[in-house]
C-alpha cells in the first residue's frame with residue numbers, strides 16, 4: 001500500500017550521513033534504504049549547511065547507489081537535479097532568499113561592526129566574508145563558538161529578523177525566515193507533499209528547524225547527535241537511533257517504515 005512509503009527523505013549530510021565514524025562513503029545499510037526508497041517512488045533531499053559546490057563534492061565522494069533529487073544548500077537555498085544530472089536553482093525561492101538577505105545585511109552594518117571588532121581582538125574567531133559582506137564565522141573550537149553565540153544572541157535582539165545557523169565550529173548569519181526547516185517546507189509546498197510523508201534526519205543545531213515536527217512528521221537523529229537535537233526529536237515524537245550517522249538513519253527509516261505498516 002502506498003501509505004507505507006515516505007515520499008521524501010530530508011537528510012543532513014555532515015554528521016548525519018558521514019562522520020568521523022565513516023570514510024565519507026555511503027554505508028551499506030543506508031545504501032539499501034536509498035534503493036528501497038527509490039523503488040517505491042520516494043524522493044531524497046540532502047539538506048545541508050554546505051554550499052552547492054561543496055555539497056556536490058561531498059555527495060560525489062559519498063557514492064550513493066541513487067543520486068539525491070534535491071540539494072538544499074547553505075541551510076536555505078533549493079536546487080533540483082535534472083535528468084541529465086545538472087543542478088538547477090528553484091528561482092523564485094532562491095531569488096527571494098538572496099534579496100531578503102541583501103536587504104537585511106544592508107541594515108545590519110552596526111551589528112557587523114561590533115562583530116568585526118570582536119573578531120579582530122579574538123584569535124579564535126575568524127570572520128568570513130562573501131561578496132564583500134560578512135557571511136559567518138569559523139571558530140577555533142566549539143567552546144569559542146559558545147562564547148561567540150553568547151555575544152551574538154543579544155545582538156539578534158536588536159534586529160528581530162537577524163538570526164544565525166550554527167553547526168559545530170561554523171556559523172552563518174541568516175534572515176530569521178530562512179533555515180533548513182523553511183527550505184524543506186517550501187520544497188514540500190512545490191511538490192505538494194504533506195509533512196506526514198516526510199522523514200528528516202539531522203545531528204546538530206542547524207538541523208533543529210527541520211526536526212521539530214513542523215515540516216517532517218518523522219524526525220530522527222543518529223546516536224552521535226548533540227543533546228539539544230535529541231531533546232527536540234524526542235519532543236516531536238521522533239526516533240533516536242542507537243547507531244551513529246547513516247547507519248543510524250537507516251535504523252530510523254526501518255523503525256518508521258514498520259510503524260507505518262501496523
Ligand SMILES: [Mg+2]
Pocket residue numbers: 012013014015016167202203204
Ligand atoms: Mg550535521
